[in-house]
Amino acid sequence: MSPRIPVPRFDHGSRVPGWDDAVDLTKDPAVIPDPATTRVPEELRREIEASMAKYPDRRSAAIPALHAAQAVHGYCSPEAIDQVATVMRLTPAYLTSVASFYDMLELYPRPKHDDVYVCTNISCSLLGADDLLDAMVAAAAGDDAIHVSSFECLGACDIAPMASVNGEYIGPLELEDAQRVVEDLKAGRPVVPEKQIRYRRSVDPGVATEGREFAPMAETERADTAGLTGAETATDRPGPAAPIETPPETREEE
Secondary structure, eight states: OOOOOOOOBOTTSOBOTTOSOOOOTTSOOOOOOOTTTOOOOHHHHHHHHHHHTTSSSGGGGHHHHHHHHHHHHSSOOHHHHHHHHHHHTOOHHHHHHHHTTOTTSOSSOOOOOEEEEEEOSHHHHHTTHHHHHHHHHHHTTTOTTEEEEEESOOSOGGGOSOEEETTEEEOSOOTTHHHHHHHHHHHTOOSSGGGBGGGSOOSOTTOEETTEEOOOOOSOOOOOTTSOOGGGGGSOOOOOOOOOOOOGGGSOOO
């Protein structure tokens, strides 16, 4: 395995454009792995197929599919990417381009640790994210089991300043919360549960907060986008997956 090349970044954490190497045009064209010779764990296959079924274009499921494979293999290894490619009928090159773009997908093995991403984009930055990041780094200093870094945008401006802790969104955060985040992680406790986004109030009567169900909304029958009403709308009903493209030479003549 070739050594990992550090990605040059600006002080605020964004990647410096043009850091990567040019495309190697001497390589053979990318091909989709043969499902007959590529073993895919059945549970992983089911999870990938369930993700694909939620989108009109199956490529939209690339990120959740890679995340599922990373959970199985520990990182997006060549084997993991081949397995995802086999199920999704995409080339490993396409999936590698996706995995190499996102910070939360790893292409190289690394020791297991807790991930704390502090959002430093405009909304969070205006509300003190830079100081929060410094406080979080200081709180976790000397503990290799906790990895703290800035993140360009986590898409949760309504709870700014905020952070993602092992995928759990928490906010709005104050400077003193930094120490508590680290203490909760070390103790194996839920991290600042009262500020987790999953417990924020919602108009959805099916959302629970602190173990309590919200009071039911007014008794009105409202159809969802599929035209269903009542209890039928309570389940996640993924739509059909986009068809797999057939190479031109195998298509039937019209």
